[in-house]
Amino acid sequence: MSWLIDWLYPKKCLGCGRGDDYLCNFCERKIKIAGLRQKSGFEGLISIYKYDGVMKKIIEEIKYQHLSAAIESLGQKMGQSLKINYPETVKHWQKEHFVLVPIPLYKGRENWRGFNQAREIAVVVAQKLGLEYAEILERKKKGVNLAKIHNHQQRMAEIKGVFRVKNEIERREKIILVDDVITSGATMTEALKTWKKVSPQGRGWGLSLAGVRR
Ligand SMILES: [Zn+2]
Secondary structure, three states, X not given: OHHHHHHHOOOOOOOXXXXXXXXXXXXXXXXXXXXXXXXXXXXXXXXXXXXXXXXXXXXHHHHHXXXXXXXXXXXXXXXXXXXXXXXXXXXXHHHOOOEEEEOOOOHHHHHHHOOOHHHHHHHHHHHHHXXXXXXXXXXXXXXXXXXXXXXXXXXXXXXXXXXEEOOOOOOOOEEEEEEEEEOOOHHHHHHHHHHHHHOOOOEEEEEXXXXXXX
């Protein structure tokens, strides 16, 4: 169906609506790099871009227009940025055989949207960095929009128990959880917790296209 969508929505910059690519040079220069942060339970958490301004608009446009081709092109940029800005981390992932694992969407929502952005990103980045990709988690129920809940406790309560490990036999000890956006980190933390019940010795990273610092 993606060809139809590309035809309905001709390629133009998602930041400003001009040009003939998903991100023009002008808008790309306005996007700020987010960086690495620490979070308990994780070896590290990397968001490539700051979730504000142009990036916020781009992610909303992708969701609204169902642009899987655009997310693929952003995944390429992510892979490139990881190699340039985090060469030691990338080497560490490669040497230790970390596996990229997308944060799953609830099936109904994925069918409606046609794709899961986290998965698209994970596939492209895995390819770009020469890492393995595996769908280890699934989402049991539809979650509410966590971005709308500002209370931390409430957010954690809302996300608790939504994930399940798909295949407990095929264990992975080193994973990089991938999502499109990391805001509070509640989703990432819950996904890591769920996975650690099966792999208690496991080591996990978090990676996203965009993120905020808290
Ligand atoms: Zn632009």
